[in-house]
Amino acid sequence: MLQKVVRSAIIDAPIERVWTVLRDFNSHDQWHSAIETSHIEGGERSDQVGCVRNFTLKDGHHIREQLLTLSDREHQSTYCIVEASLPLQRYVATVTLKPVTDGNRTFWHWMSSFATPPGMERELHDTVAQGVYETGFEDLRRYLRGGADQRSRGAGPMPTALPVPTRRIGVARHGGPDVLWPQNAEAAAPGAGEVRIRQRAVGVNFIDVYLRRGWVPTMFPVSEGAPGVPGMEAAGGVLDVGPQVSGFLPGDRVAYLGPVPGAYCGVRSVPADWVVRLPPEIEDETAAALLLKGITADYLLHDLGHVQRGTRLLVHAAAGGVGLLVCAWARRLGAVVIGTVSSEDKARVAREHGCEHVIVTRDYRFAEAVQRVCGGADVVIDGLGDAARDENLAALARRGHWISLGQASGPLAPLAPDALVAKSLSFSRPVVFDYVATQAQLAERAQRVWQALADGAIRLPPIERFPLDAAAEAHARLESRASIGALVLLP
């Protein structure tokens, strides 16, 4: 006969904070004191329905459990035991969270049904009810309090502040995509002013390619003994926080963006100043696809390009990660948007995202078409670099502004001031990190991007997803000029 165990508790934390921890099917070794170690089999995501967590208990037992359902809307997940050294048979459990509006707390309902060998009913019932559920409630409360307690003490390591095993992509020498090597590593405990994040989506940006190739060696020194790890941004959940951190608690859903590479991994400690909390409607993959690229589009259009109604804007790689966001947002501002792309497929997507005049060219010939369409560009947003140099000068209108933000075709050769004088042109060479140099700037700009998405000024671009271990494939795809929209890695 099946027996049933039902337990519930009130957790003194908002529902999204509790859910961020519980929806991660592999988080329990972080917070439940009965669990020794746990991993997800086959490199699957820990919130992927069907994934199997393989864990050992402190008492030596070994269990494999499969995630059966996961609903972010209902805050509910169901899982079952597929194999266990404990004689729990046909075990199926459901975790459900409900908001408690009084005090912004969370009601946690945990129930299961299972069969046992005759004579073991009482013992196994108590193991599940007390050893797993009641202990779990207490442990999660303690885990969520960890950050707050520590902040009020101002210093001292948290009980969980140990290195955490993680997967990462190491680069031991500069070169092609094949130098990106998946490896096991440890994520250091967060130091003073840092938060440690279990990453669920990592943004891939063209700067990662420059770094891997060795084009910016000061920013990305690598060696056999000390491999570099690329990546400037990611999204996930806070695991724990270091001393002198305020504003973040374990379980918070966050994203970050910072000027020091290292994001191609599963768990990472980063300065809290790089981190923003995510609104519930912004999913991890959306954040990883949009944070750096959306903020770039924001500063290009508003701060640097002063784009407004009637501005003639030329956007290169218009169907790329940054390009699609720039097109849509510029169109919303009333600009005349002209874009270059290398294929008809890309042209179609660029049009869907607001690019009014699309020039299809694979060999960087566009100036004549731009002059024909609008008489010259007031602003050029150029991530192409050297191969487009002379055409950019020819495509600009009088007093035009050439914003050189990248060099996908190769580093731009030095530009003599006299190259600008003929049409009184201006030239900028900006980098996104200078526009989010403080936490307040980052939070404000991130909010503008989420708002732009909410009010339709930008649309979510197509997202191409790769497992973290397939980072080399993602790079090869980005460099092949075949990708459309944003690429993300899934740890």
Ligand SMILES: NC(=O)c1ccc[n+]([C@@H]2O[C@H](COP(=O)([O-])OP(=O)(O)OC[C@H]3O[C@@H](n4cnc5c(N)ncnc54)[C@H](OP(=O)(O)O)[C@@H]3O)[C@@H](O)[C@H]2O)c1
């Ligand atoms: N400075 C900053 O703050 C900042 C921030 C973010 C991005 N960026 C720059 O903005 C540009 C776009 O970045 P992203 O990450 O969104 O990349 P992306 O636009 O998604 O991908 C790069 C695109 O560049 C075009 N391209 C032209 N020649 C290429 C070549 N020889 N090899 C590879 N690609 C080539 C391709 O589009 P077509 O085939 O359609 O031409 C390709 O899809 C990059 O230059 C990047 O460095 C700068």
